[in-house]
Amino acid sequence: xxxxxxxxxxxxxxxxxxxxxxxxxxxxxxxxxxxxxxxxxxxxxxxxxxxxxxxxxxxxxxxxxxxxxxxxxxxxxxxxxxxxxxxxxxxxxxxxxxxxxxxxxxxxxxxxxxxxxxxxxxxxxxxxxxxxxxxxxxxxxxxxxxxxxxxxxxxxxxxxxxxxxxxxxxxxxxxxxxxxxxxxxxxxxxxxxxxxxxxxxxxxxxxxxxxxxxxxxxxxxxxxxxxxxxxxxxxxxxxxxxxxxxxxxxxxxxxxxxxxxxxxxxxxxxxxxxxxxxxxxxxxxxxxxxxxxxxxxxxxxxxxxx
Numbered sequence: 592x593x594x595x596x597x598x599x600x601x602x603x604x605x606x607x608x609x610x611x612x613x614x615x616x617x618x619x620x621x622x623x624x625x626x627x628x629x630x631x632x633x634x635x636x637x638x639x640x641x642x643x644x645x646x647x648x649x650x651x652x653x654x655x656x657x658x659x660x661x662x663x664x665x666x667x668x669x670x671x672x673x674x675x676x677x678x679x680x681x682x683x684x685x686x687x688x689x690x691x692x693x694x695x696x697x698x699x700x701x702x703x704x705x706x707x708x709x710x711x712x713x714x715x716x717x718x719x720x721x722x723x724x725x726x727x728x729x730x731x732x733x734x735x736x737x738x739x740x741x742x743x744x745x746x747x748x749x750x751x752x753x754x755x756x757x758x759x760x761x762x763x764x765x766x767x768x769x770x771x772x773x774x775x776x777x778x779x780x781x782x783x784x785x786x787x788x789x790x791x792x793x794x795x796x797x798x799x800x801x802x803x804x805x806x807x808x809x810x811x812x813x814x815x816x817x818x819x820x821x822x823x824x825x826x827x828x829x830x831x832x833x834x835x836x837x838x839x840x841x842x843x844x845x846x847x848x849x850x851x852x853x854x855x856x857x858x859x860x861x862x863x864x865x866x867x868x869x870x871x872x873x874x875x876x877x878x879x880x881x882x883x884x885x886x887x888x889x890x891x892x893x894x895x896x897x
Contacts, residue, residue: 728763
């Protein structure tokens with residue numbers, strides 16, 4: 592996995608999901624569905640004997656890219672614990688990052704039927720959501736292939752699911768930007784207004800948090816130059832028409848002999864149709880909030896076998 596954009600130190604984002612995060616997220620999801628632990632499924636537990644056993648297949652119903660399969664074993668483990676039943680065996684036929692086709696079997700779950708059916712919606716919600724993000728990201732990664740530019744995510748994530756959705760971006764071939772407000776400074780127009788100038792905002796960050804990199808949002812070529820002259824490490828070139836973006840990239844690159852390498856990101860009003868055109872300006876990244884805030888789920892199903 593590549594280092595998150597704007598980071599020159601070792602990655603702040605591990606390749607996989609933190610097991611502690613998975614455990615906590617699954618607990619919250621099951622509490623929503625079953626009520627506080629141990630909870631109950633009044634339909635399944637009334638109609639299916641606790642001793643009944645079966646096999647269910649996790650299948651894709653449409654083309655896409657997988658992410659979130661890593662949560663499945665935790666879901667069935669916690670459900671089995673809540674029901675005081677044996678943990679089903681999970682056999683994976685695919686892995687996160689795989690391109691899948693309709694009717695493809697992704698995993699087989701064998702064990703107590705109650706556990707399989709109680710776990711169904713939670714594991715589908717998480718895996719379908721993550722796979723939808725991975726699928727959307729994959730489209731952008733394909734559009735940018737060979738350009739030298741990479742698609743980035745943003746903080747426009749589902750509350751409580753940021754770790755999963757950013758993991759899904761990686762599975763789809765994208766790169767994570769900052770994980771939150773804590774790891775990288777991002778100076779935007781409101782910060783400039785409050786501080787009085789770009790230079791003052793950057794200086795304040797350097798004084799207060801000298802260990803973080805500083806990113807600055809610029810709407811014009813002049814703002815971009817002011818930012819790098821003031822010591823910005825990374826520029827967000829926001830809502831610039833392609834000709835202006837081209838000029839901004841050229842101006843920054845010409846100044847790098849004095850400033851050092853500055854990473855450049857195009858952001859705002861980006862579409863797949865424009866992806867290669869924007870990449871052709873020489874930016875390093877295209878950031879796309881829609882990867883997480885607007886990606887539809889990938890349609891997955893858990894089918895109990897007869």
